[in-house]
Amino acid sequence: MRYGFVLTALLLFCFAANAQNKPKKISPDLFGIFFEDLSYAADGGLYAELIQNRSFEYSPADNRDWNSLTAWKYQTDGFGYGIISVETAAPIHPNNPHYILLDIQDEGQKGVGLENSGFDGIPVKAGKNYDFSVFLNVISGESLPVKVALVDKNGKELGSSSFTAADKGWKKYAEQIHVNFDNDSAKLVLLIKAKGKVGVDMVSLFPEETFKNHKNGLRADLAQVIADIKPKFMRFPGGCLTHGDGVANIYRWKNTIGPVEQRVEQRNIWNYHQSVGLGYFEYFQFCEDIGAKPVPVLAAGVSCQNSGGTWKIGSTGQKGIPMDEMKAYVQDVLDLIEYANGPATSTWGAKRAAAGHPAPFNLEYLGIGNEDKITGVFEERFRMIYDAVHKAHPEIKIIGTVGPSPNGEDFEKGWKLADQLSVGIVDEHYYEKPQWFLKNTTRYDSYNRRRSKVYIGEYASWGNTLYNALAEAVYMTHLERNGDVVRMASYAPLIARIGHTSWNPNLIYFNGTKVFPTVNYYVQQQFAANAGDVYLPGMVKLKGEKTTLDTTAGTSVVKDSATGDIILKIANAGTTQISGQADLSAIGKLPESATLTVISDNPEVKNGADNPQAVLPQSSTVKLQKKWAFTVPAHSLTVVRISAGTVGKQK
Numbered sequence: 001m002r003y004g005f006v007l008t009a010l011l012l013f014c015f016a017a018n019a020q021n022k023p024k025k026i027s028p029d030l031f032g033i034f035f036e037d038l039s040y041a042a043d044g045g046l047y048a049e050l051i052q053n054r055s056f057e058y059s060p061a062d063n064r065d066w067n068s069l070t071a072w073k074y075q076t077d078g079f080g081y082g083i084i085s086v087e088t089a090a091p092i093h094p095n096n097p098h099y100i101l102l103d104i105q106d107e108g109q110k111g112v113g114l115e116n117s118g119f120d121g122i123p124v125k126a127g128k129n130y131d132f133s134v135f136l137n138v139i140s141g142e143s144l145p146v147k148v149a150l151v152d153k154n155g156k157e158l159g160s161s162s163f164t165a166a167d168k169g170w171k172k173y174a175e176q177i178h179v180n181f182d183n184d185s186a187k188l189v190l191l192i193k194a195k196g197k198v199g200v201d202m203v204s205l206f207p208e209e210t211f212k213n214h215k216n217g218l219r220a221d222l223a224q225v226i227a228d229i230k231p232k233f234m235r236f237p238g239g240c241l242t243h244g245d246g247v248a249n250i251y252r253w254k255n256t257i258g259p260v261e262q263r264v265e266q267r268n269i270w271n272y273h274q275s276v277g278l279g280y281f282e283y284f285q286f287c288e289d290i291g292a293k294p295v296p297v298l299a300a301g302v303s304c305q306n307s308g309g310t311w312k313i314g315s316t317g318q319k320g321i322p323m324d325e326m327k328a329y330v331q332d333v334l335d336l337i338e339y340a341n342g343p344a345t346s347t348w349g350a351k352r353a354a355a356g357h358p359a360p361f362n363l364e365y366l367g368i369g370n371e372d373k374i375t376g377v378f379e380e381r382f383r384m385i386y387d388a389v390h391k392a393h394p395e396i397k398i399i400g401t402v403g404p405s406p407n408g409e410d411f412e413k414g415w416k417l418a419d420q421l422s423v424g425i426v427d428e429h430y431y432e433k434p435q436w437f438l439k440n441t442t443r444y445d446s447y448n449r450r451r452s453k454v455y456i457g458e459y460a461s462w463g464n465t466l467y468n469a470l471a472e473a474v475y476m477t478h479l480e481r482n483g484d485v486v487r488m489a490s491y492a493p494l495i496a497r498i499g500h501t502s503w504n505p506n507l508i509y510f511n512g513t514k515v516f517p518t519v520n521y522y523v524q525q526q527f528a529a530n531a532g533d534v535y536l537p538g539m540v541k542l543k544g545e546k547t548t549l550d551t552t553a554g555t556s557v558v559k560d561s562a563t564g565d566i567i568l569k570i571a572n573a574g575t576t577q578i579s580g581q582a583d584l585s586a587i588g589k590l591p592e593s594a595t596l597t598v599i600s601d602n603p604e605v606k607n608g609a610d611n612p613q614a615v616l617p618q619s620s621t622v623k624l625q626k627k628w629a630f631t632v633p634a635h636s637l638t639v640v641r642i643s644a645g646t647v648g649k650q651k
């Protein structure tokens with residue numbers, strides 16, 4: 001008989017005597033991640049493309065200082081000359097209208113071409129290969145020698161490759177560049193060494209090694225740090241990005257799939273650009289790679305209420321998709337479900353298969369709306385989408401929305417609508433001071449278990465100090481206790497590029513070469529990697545003043561049915577150590593030891609680029625007894641994992 005089964009039976013038996021201490025099933029998907037393309041999270045971030053503005057689609061609409069040649073320089077260093085222009089007459093694809101036309105009249109000593117400075121420079125490593133590609137259209141018809149090189153700031157060549165471009169009409173050329181020197185801020189130079197007229201577009205450079213080595217893949221180090229959280233789900237692509245700045249800016253998933261040169265790029269609501277090279281296929285694939293359930297969030301047929309900067313004047317900029325276009329919009333939503341789950345023979349499943357994934361992505365959750373203002377315009381459109389999805393796909397768990405705050409008008413109206421429609425799950429958002437989290441630890445105790453379940457889609461305390469992280473940890477122990485009504489929770493935002501942050505705090509910071517997890521990250525990781533699906537109440541008792549403990553500390557005990565492991569968490573955001581006792585007698589025969597992980601330090605400490613490892617989880621083993629007396633330090637999170645495997649081996 002398996003140890004896990006015996007343990008469950010024992011626990012259920014022991015707890016049955018005391019109804020208050022009854023184990024309860026909690027969500028198996030409690031702790032996940034929220035990915036939004038803000039603060040360069042996608043382009044210049046998780047998406048491994050090293051060329052900035054590769055398709056010459058940047059424009060002043062993205063950012064008033066930008067245009068098609070942003071991040072590019074016309075290269076005539078060898079005294080060549082010609083004419084460079086941005087054209088739209090004969091693009092690779094109508095979705096990708098801009099390209100460069102080089103009319104080279106004298107190639108000089110080195111050739112004439114283009115130089116790209118990447119995202120704050122192009123980081124390259126000695127001994128590594130980089131996959132270069134470009135679309136060229138040799139309008140003048142002759143064979144043109146092309147050289148592509150990575151160079152340092154003084155022009156020293158770090159690696160290069162040469163090829164001949166010959167054909168009229170757009171053609172993709174792909175080369176591998178082997179790099180011989182490390183450099184954090186190289187440039188890519190493309191030089192054509194002959195007279196001629198040539199169109200240039202989609203200049204691309206990826207490290208050969210991406211996360212799981214996918215083509216058009218993700219930055220390996222950053223993706224790995226995200227994967228190490230072991231999130232149960234990943235929400236994407238936002239946030240405000242989802243519902244966009246005006247109706248035309250609403251994120252349309254269909255624009256983000258298929259060959260990258262045919263995707264529809266657009267302005268990012270956070271004042272930069274979305275190449276959508278990281279699109280819906282790549283999001284689904286990443287979720288699969290890291291074992292997280294995909295949670296796409298689609299606009300509820302309305303734009304962000306802050307569209308056009310209207311939050312500044314307090315009115316709503318929310319605009320609805322015109323009603324005569326809503327039928328098509330609703331169909332887009334249904335098509336997404338087919339894209340994710342339909343057979344490879346279905347219209348949209350076939351597109352997934354064509355991208356290299358014939359098997360379904362097993363979509364289970366779908367968000368409709370992002371903290372929208374609950375207006376008549378919203379309600380009408382939300383109902384249309386909700387009814388259509390619910391009817392066609394009762395198996396999909398729909399997540400509704402209840403505004404941007406933990407209370408208030410939109411919160412109330414959103415919940416009322418959820419009640420009327422019996423929406424399965426609603427999405428609550430809150431960014432608050434750490435004290436708010438410590439004072440609101442009973443928030444979900446009184447939630448009606450017969451109403452919608454809750455997804456806390458975005459939350460964070462305002463800061464990255466250990467104290468912030470511990471306030472979140474205390475709160476998360478209460479989320480576990482309420483894991484029967486809180487279905488999911490994700491800290492937000494997830495990642496931000498240093499120097500391009502549109503929002504603080506974030507869970508992970510990065511630059512071109514390094515990744516800096518915050519203390520909040522390590523707390524999220526401890527909870528997600530040590531999650532359970534059964535909550536075991538009453539096993540841990542703390543000593544001390546109840547009133548103090550209620551606002552500084554939190555404990556929880558869960559069982560992970562998959563492994564049979566029991567996990568204790570003790571979060572202490574207070575200024576003094578706390579003692580207590582864990583009654584482990586219900587577990588039966590205890591293993592000799594368990595894994596003990598502690599995050600603890602001065603509450604003001606944070607991990608940053610200057611001190612990335614200031615606070616790290618420290619793991620050791622601890623000897624356990626049936627009545628295990630413990631003391632945990634001030635300002636600490638302690639996680640004890642009692643492995644069922646260890647017990648099983650003792651027989």
Ligand code: AHR
Binds near residue numbers: 371
């Ligand atoms: O997480 C940052 C932003 O906060 C999200 O885009 C939005 O949904 C919320 O207001």
